[in-house]
Amino acid sequence: MNDFSKRKAPWHLWAVGIISLLWNAGGAFDYLMTKLQAQSYLEQFTQEQLDFFFGFPQWVNATWAIAVWFSVLGSVYLLLRRRAAVPIFWISLLAMMATALHNFVLADVTMWDIMGRGAAVFTLVIFVVALLLVVYSRWLRVNRILV
Numbered sequence: 001m002n003d004f005s006k007r008k009a010p011w012h013l014w015a016v017g018i019i020s021l022l023w024n025a026g027g028a029f030d031y032l033m034t035k036l037q038a039q040s041y042l043e044q045f046t047q048e049q050l051d052f053f054f055g056f057p058q059w060v061n062a063t064w065a066i067a068v069w070f071s072v073l074g075s076v077y078l079l080l081r082r083r084a085a086v087p088i089f090w091i092s093l094l095a096m097m098a099t100a101l102h103n104f105v106l107a108d109v110t111m112w113d114i115m116g117r118g119a120a121v122f123t124l125v126i127f128v129v130a131l132l133l134v135v136y137s138r139w140l141r142v143n144r145i146l147v
Helices: 011-035 047-054 058-079 085-106 111-115 117-142
Strands: none
Touching (some): 011 058, 011 117, 058 085
């Protein structure tokens, strides 16, 4: 038995891990409902918004998928106390940045144009949460809570 297996995980790891998993599962739900074109879910969007979502170039579809699924995987790895959570959260954050670059800068009609300030604020919240998960998981790794 090594030191890690004898060590109890701090309460905040469980709190952050479970909350982050639920938060990231929300993003996964949004991704799946959009990609599966679930009518009951998509009814909340205007036709202009749907055209925007379904008009993503392939690289944006890829970065969106990476951002979503790596964030979920990072939360799972955090709960499993695995140090791989750190690079997984980094990959997710970088993929989010690439997706947002397209959505708010590179697209002919941007997310700001079709969804306004609310989309920008929510995207900022997503970034802050993702960055905090990177910082938190790195802190856990440095303190040998993740191995």
